[in-house]
Amino acid sequence: MSDKKPVESRLQSQVILVTGASSGIGKESVITLLARGHIVYGGARRLEAMEDIKALGARVLFMDMTREETLTEAVSTVLAEQGRIDALVNNAGYGSTGAIEDVPLSEASRQFSVNVFGLARLTQLVLPSMRLSGFGTIVNLSSVGGRIATPMSGWYNATKYSVEALSDALRHECRGFGIRVAIIEPGGIATGWTAQAEASVASVSGHTAYAPMAARLLRVFADYGPRLSRPSVIASLIVRAIEARRPRRRYVGGFGARGALLAVRLLPSFVLDWVIGWQFGR
Structure with a gap:
């Protein structure tokens, strides 16, 4: 575990832990x-959904991001078997939608x-x-929603803004230890996220004062x-x-991502507010 090889040799074959490995991006x-x-070790709650990656050579681990003991056990297992963890991909996450007033x-x-x-x-582990x-x-999955907040996604946006801030602070804290931190900011990706968001906005705000805005979001989806x-x-x-000698601080990709972040960077706040208001209605 204390073997300090040159960076170039460490990049070639790494021990990597990926969370949320049962579907989608993970x-x-x-x-x-x-x-x-x-x-590669893949972690998720649904072990049966990782049989395919297990057949390809992945080691699969039961991990529930809300249960610390499962995280501790997963990290201990990797270290016991491999002696090190070279990269962590914090991909696990979800987004439920609805008006801030409506979401419990x-x-x-x-x-x-x-x-x-x-x-x-x-x-930390x-x-x-x-x-x-x-x-x-450390590769942390954020979102375009971590840089721009939109109606019906306020709580999800708040979590991703937090990931952005934590990642930036962590990058500064760990630079002197040879640990790199990168943020991935996806735009629209064809995963189960959208179906989950559609279901939650319909059930949470589909019959409240925010119903017209919820209906508009469903049309956008x-x-x-x-x-x-x-x-x-x-x-x-x-x-x-993971493989870059000097990874970028942020990587952006997926439908609409670059355009949205360009708008955030270039448009005055009142113009951006008008665009979001026009898109989602009032």
Whole structure:
């Protein structure tokens, strides 16, 4: 664990832990990393949904981001079997939608537990071994929604804004230990996220004072559906961040991502507010 090889040799075949590996971006990332010769552990709650990546050579672990004991056990297993963890991909997360007034605080708290506190605790668990070896990469999955907030997604946006802030602080804190931190900011990706968001906005705000805005969001989802990018687009960015000698601070990809972030950077706040208001109605 204390073996400090040159960075170039450490990048070639790494021990990588990927969360949320049972579907979507996480599963695609595991498949891509395996194909590139890395030793990959995939973690998720649904072990049966990871049988396919297990058949490809991945080691699968039961991980529930809201249960610390499962995170501790997963990290201990990897370290016991491999002696090190070179990269952590914090991909696990979800987004339920609805007006801020309508979403129960218990649900808001659960989103933070999964998207922020689970991510943070797992990061805490892998950092000591990375510091000891003098090498490591933390890849945190944020979202375009971590840079721009939109109606009906306020609680999800809040979790992803938090991921952005934690990642930036972590990058500064860990630079002197040889640990790199990269943020991935996906746009629209064809995963189960959209179906879950559609169901939650309909049930939470579909019959409240915010029903017209909820209906508009459902129309936006329907319009964007055919144009969503494949998970492989983001998986390729994750691979780039892990294998780069000097990874970028942020990687952006997926439907609508670059255009949205360009608008955030260039448009005055009042113009951006008008655009969002026009898109989602009032």
